[in-house]
Amino acid sequence: MRIAFINPIFTLVSNNDALKEFIKDSPFMYFYSQFWSGFSNGLLTLAALTPDDIESVYIDESHESIPFNENFDIIAITATTQQIMRAYAIAERFKNSPEPPCIVIGGSHASFMSDEASRHVDVVFIGEAENSWPQFLRDFRNGTWKKKYEAKDFPIVNMTEVPIPRYELLNPDHFNMIWIQSSRGCPINCEFCSATKFFGRKYRIKTEEQVLREISEARKHMKMKQILFSDDNMFCNKDRNEALLGKLKEADISFVAQADITIGENPDFLKVLKDSGCSILFIGFESLDPRNLGLMNSTNWKQEKLSRYSEYIKNITEAGIGVYGAFIVGYDYDTNETFNDLANFVTDNYLSGAQITVLTPLPGTDLRERLRKSNRVLNTGWENYTFFDVNINHPILSRKEIEQGLLKTYKAIYNQEYLNRKNQYYHQVFLRNLEGAKNE
Ligand code: SF4
Missing domain, CATH: 3.20.20.70 (Aldolase class I)
Structure with missing residues (x-):
């Protein structure tokens, strides 16, 4: 079984063209761009909560392209509000593949706009997912997964039990x-x-x-x-x-x-x-x-x-x-x-x-x-x-x-x-x- 954890491309500026040009050309803003184009700790943590017999792959679209032609059983996407339209487009591409995987989404936007998100994906995670993710994986294996997993239906996440994110899944040259x-x-x-x-x-x-x-x-x-x-x-x-x-x-x-x-x-x-x-x-x-x-x-x-x-x-x-x-x-x-x-x-x-x-x-x-x-x-x-x-x-x-x-x-x-x-x-x-x- 294979899971692709995907962090969609992050766009610093969308339509404000003059500012976009300034940021792109300014050596002084390098730190700033780096600061906000980091990897998703949340996805790496879910990878750490995934059993060893499942292969986990992390893809950061700001730095690498998404292998749409590869076979995955689950596509797990995180997205902030500005990433969400790209997240939905990624979901659509995978849905149209010959063997569509189960597509799940979490993160801040999907948590607050869960009805909108569920029109684009199979499963929506609402709130922190450390306690709901293992349950989803068990349900997925049994073919009984639900459309929504809400943090409030699980014990509050105890930070002392959160595992170390799987940093080894990152390409170190990218960050x-x-x-x-x-x-x-x-x-x-x-x-x-x-x-x-x-x-x-x-x-x-x-x-x-x-x-x-x-x-x-x-x-x-x-x-x-x-x-x-x-x-x-x-x-x-x-x-x-x-x-x-x-x-x-x-x-x-x-x-x-x-x-x-x-x-x-x-x-x-x-x-x-x-x-x-x-x-x-x-x-x-x-x-x-x-x-x-x-x-x-x-x-x-x-x-x-x-x-x-x-x-x-x-x-x-x-x-x-x-x-x-x-x-x-x-x-x-x-x-x-x-x-x-x-x-x-x-x-x-x-x-x-x-x-x-x-x-x-x-x-x-x-x-x-x-x-x-x-x-x-x-x-x-x-x-x-x-x-x-x-x-x-x-x-x-x-x-x-x-x-x-x-x-x-x-x-x-x-x-x-x-x-x-x-x-x-x-x-x-x-x-x-x-x-x-x-x-x-
Ligand atoms: S709510 Fe807390 S984290 Fe958010 S801006 Fe205010 S001080 Fe910062």
């Missing part, structure tokens, strides 16, 4: 970065984000030993590549941070992690974080307008942090850790001035880089519901949900203004002049920290 997931869940529940809806508010973690084993296994196959933690908010659980960072230090790695801005509160913790190998923190600032931040979650969590943004960033960069900021444009109170404000904020605070994306009403989010009620979701295709294309009606800005503003901001941030200034700043920080270490 420069290794994605590792050490936790799931986020308690904050921002309206535009589906992380809390998909993984829940409760923070679930792998053990430090487990994380270390995963890193070591991944590096066996991928050699000395940059580690990226895919956890949406990695350091929420302060109780485990010390032990985890101690283990990461032992592993002698350089890593990038995603965190919320409160990580910048404590300079002592940042020093430990730096010592553990953290080189860059990816932080969601989202907006510089308190009214926009107020819309993002009912507790005003982000809004309350706004006045401390620069102070916390300085704490992080002074510890020698770069900050990669995530911002959203197209929020209700944005104007043409927003783009200049963002560019100035990024360069004044010496951010290592910035991801500036267009507000996107992803399925499953509270944002989609809010905008739908006021008829502000445009009738665009899912392939347009790239985060760089416009899918909403804005009360002030036209689609063109958003696209042009986005390009202008990227050009203001990703250029040689700012790169030199930023490098000079980090060099000074490095020298100061070196001097400080000598005097300790």
